[in-house]
Amino acid sequence: MKITSSTFIKSIAHANDIINDNLPQVAFVGRSNVGKSSLLNYLVNNNKLAKTSSTPGRTRLINYFLINKNFYFVDLPGYGFQKGNKLESADWHVLIEPFLISNTNLKCICLLVDGRHEPFDSDKQMLNYLSFYNIPFIIIATKCDKIPKSKQFSIKNNIAKVLSMGKDDIFLSSSISNLGKLEILTKLNQLIGVN
Numbered sequence: 001m002k003i004t005s006s007t008f009i010k011s012i013a014h015a016n017d018i019i020n021d022n023l024p025q026v027a028f029v030g031r032s033n034v035g036k037s038s039l040l041n042y043l044v045n046n047n048k049l050a051k052t053s054s055t056p057g058r059t060r061l062i063n064y065f066l067i068n069k070n071f072y073f074v075d076l077p078g079y080g081f082q083k084g085n086k087l088e089s090a091d092w093h094v095l096i097e098p099f100l101i102s103n104t105n106l107k108c109i110c111l112l113v114d115g116r117h118e119p120f121d122s123d124k125q126m127l128n129y130l131s132f133y134n135i136p137f138i139i140i141a142t143k144c145d146k147i148p149k150s151k152q153f154s155i156k157n158n159i160a161k162v163l164s165m166g167k168d169d170i171f172l173s174s175s176i177s178n179l180g181k182l183e184i185l186t187k188l189n190q191l192i193g194v195n
Contacts, residue, residue: 001189005068006044011061015098019064024071024192025105030112031122032078035142039112040065040073042175043185050075062099071194074099079126101133107192108136110184115141115155115172119162127163138169138187145174 012018019025028036037050049065063075076096100106109130113119130137139159147155152172160167171187173180 001185001194003044003067003185005066006046006049006073007066008049009064009066009072011063013061013095015095018062018099018103019072020103020105022105023066024107024194025074025103026071026108026110026188026192027074027076027099027106028110028112029076029079029126030142031114031120034078034112034114036075036112038175039110039140039142039173040075042173043181044073062095068194071192072105079122100130100135106135108138108188110140110188111137112140112142113159115144115159116146119159124163127165136191138171138184138191139163139165140180140184141170141172143174144172144179145177 009019010017028040030036040050041047044065044067050063060077062077065073065075067073076099079096100109111123111126111130113123127137127139141155141159144152144155156167156170156172159170169187171180171184173184
């Protein structure tokens, strides 16, 4: 897949405003400050498309970006969980849960984890949440430019082990060292079937 155009469409704060125009949607989710906006900008070759911030938790809305005029990248707020796999914030209950569970246009979730660290408990809970609702996903490890190349293969193996999943759906990424873009876009193309 080659991305030739990317346009910010809108931000929404209410489930009634979820876009439902039959175009495929790929959503990006992860802990605060994991690098969702940076990854989005990297994938579309536009450093100004999604706003980045050094302050965790700045994304409180669902942000839609139209890609190649035929599918969406969707930036979701950072997640958190309470006991029993209950999503902890009101935003998640009234906005994100309907987006994830009732959105027939959602084709894939890109679950971002920080490649410098072992996946956190909240990452594992998010994975369990997606699996429970049978939502297709891939794992993208961000900030891998901070990991020596000699250790990157073992990082992927460790993520697979900690999350109890195969390595084929785990991708290492870095906008700084130009790592992972082609592999991620190729996988997304397979999942959503667009060019």
